[in-house]
Amino acid sequence: MTAVVGAAIVRGRRVLAARRTTPPETAGRWEFPGGKVEAGESPEAAVVREIREELGCAVAVTGWLPGEVAIGERHVLRVALVSTAADVDPDPVEHDEIRWLAAGELETVDWLEPDRPFLPHLRALLAADGRG
Numbered sequence: 001m002t003a004v005v006g007a008a009i010v011r012g013r014r015v016l017a018a019r020r021t022t023p024p025e026t027a028g029r030w031e032f033p034g035g036k037v038e039a040g041e042s043p044e045a046a047v048v049r050e051i052r053e054e055l056g057c058a059v060a061v062t063g064w065l066p067g068e069v070a071i072g073e074r075h076v077l078r079v080a081l082v083s084t085a086a087d088v089d090p091d092p093v094e095h096d097e098i099r100w101l102a103a104g105e106l107e108t109v110d111w112l113e114p115d116r117p118f119l120p121h122l123r124a125l126l127a128a129d130g131r132g
């Protein structure tokens with residue numbers, strides 16, 4: 001099993017969702033930006049590397065949403081809680097759209113199926129977060 005890490009980039013009471021462009025089976029679906037953990041790499045380091053590659057910004061992992069979800073038979077998804085500096089503007093180079101979603105907006109995009117079990121945790125966290 002290869003670990004895939006997604007980053008729930010939280011700013012104030014919103015989380016960043018990103019729309020995939022490849023491969024065709026997943027193009028147009030929404031996800032937490034991220035990717036596969038490489039051999040010898042920690043999940044946290046993979047999150048930081050992937051977000052730098054995909055969104056051109058530095059992030060810090062502050063925790064993990066509970067649980068992990070199988071992606072097919074070979075991959076398993078975990079989702080990190082991530083913060084950025086307030087003045088950082090993510091600039092997607094692989095995704096064709098990004099949106100900052102509030103708790104009540106999480107259902108407005110078509111998430112990849114493996115991401116859906118993480119949404120209730122995220123909704124509760126965003127609804128409870130008094131910052132911003």
Ligand SMILES: Nc1nc2c([nH]c(=O)n2[C@H]2C[C@H](O)[C@@H](COP(=O)(O)OP(=O)(O)OP(=O)(O)O)O2)c(=O)[nH]1
Pocket residue numbers: 004005006007026031032033034035036037071075077112113114115
């Ligand atoms: N990054 C990411 N991938 C997800 C999520 N949910 C989900 O099912 N996936 C799937 C889509 C892909 O099949 C796989 C991750 O592949 P990826 O293409 O993002 O990984 P990667 O950047 O390391 O790229 P590569 O090795 O395939 O070139 O996991 C998610 O929230 N974020």
